[in-house]
Amino acid sequence: LDGIGSTEILHIFISNRSGRARPGSAGELVPGYEARIVDxxxxxxxxxxxxxxxxxxxxxxxxYWNKHERTKDTIEGHWIRTGDKFSRDVDGYYWYAGRADDMLKVGGIWVSPVEIENTLVEHPAVQEAGVIGRRDADDLEKPMAYVVLAAGQQPSAELARELQDFVRSKIAEYKRPRWIEFVEALPKTATGKTQRFKLRQAASEAI
Known part of the structure; x- marks a missing residue:
């Protein structure tokens, strides 16, 4: 079952429950916790x-011990800023959109890289994907995807266009990756999380 907790909160505070799980969501609030989603x-x-x-x-x-500035940035009275972007539906389920510093702002609209990644992996040719923001010729941020192909698939310009069209058919046009780079593997942490900062470094070095 999916859920979310943090070191600062020392416990899982949102979680799905057996018999009440909603696939794709982080779940509902755990008793004893309150949540706000703010702009x-x-x-x-x-x-x-x-x-x-x-x-x-x-x-x-x-x-935070000996980290005064970080304490001020994270703790607001009794509330903790988690650094995560979420939405909540009318039934009280919480949906993860990504880390705040990983979100993209495309045409003035916040875009979740996780949503684009999840859409890409629905395509049978894709094993996994990592999405970041990249500046175009007009210095506007647009999505860029690093894609690991499934076994037996070969990278090509035709497949890249097919993946772009696939994303466009599933979610909003402005979320379509403008660039697709095929890679053998995504950089990961020891716990298996994609290291987006390394993808951003790779994109910057390639320009």
Missing amino acids: ETGQDVPDGTVGNLMIKGDSTCAY
């Missing part, structure tokens, strides 16, 4: 809108 000004956003997740509960830490 950049700290105002609560409507259900269905992506914003910054804040959590309140008795298990949250008081501060």
Whole structure:
């Protein structure tokens, strides 16, 4: 079952439950915790809108040891800024959109790289994908995808166009990757998370 917790909160605070799981979601609030999803000004956003997740509960830490500035950036009274982007549906289920510093702003609209990645891996030719933002010739941020192909698949310009069209057919046009780079593997942490900063470095070096 999917769920989310953090070191600062010392516990899982959102989780699916047996018999009530909603595939793709992180689940519902765990009893004893409160959540807010807020915009950049700290105002609560409507259900269905992506914003910054804040959590309140008795298990949250008081501060970071010898890290005064980080404490001020993360802790606001009884609330913890998780650094994650989420939306909440009308039934109270929470949907992960990505880390706040990984989100893309395309045409003034926040775009989740996770949504694009999940769409790409629905294609039978794709094993996994990592999405980042890249500046185009007009200095506007657009999605770029690094794609690991499934066994037996060969990279080609034709396949790249096919994947772009596939994404366009599933989600909004502005979320379509403008560039697709085929790679043998994605850089990962020891816990299996994609290291997007390394993908951004690779994209920057290739320009």
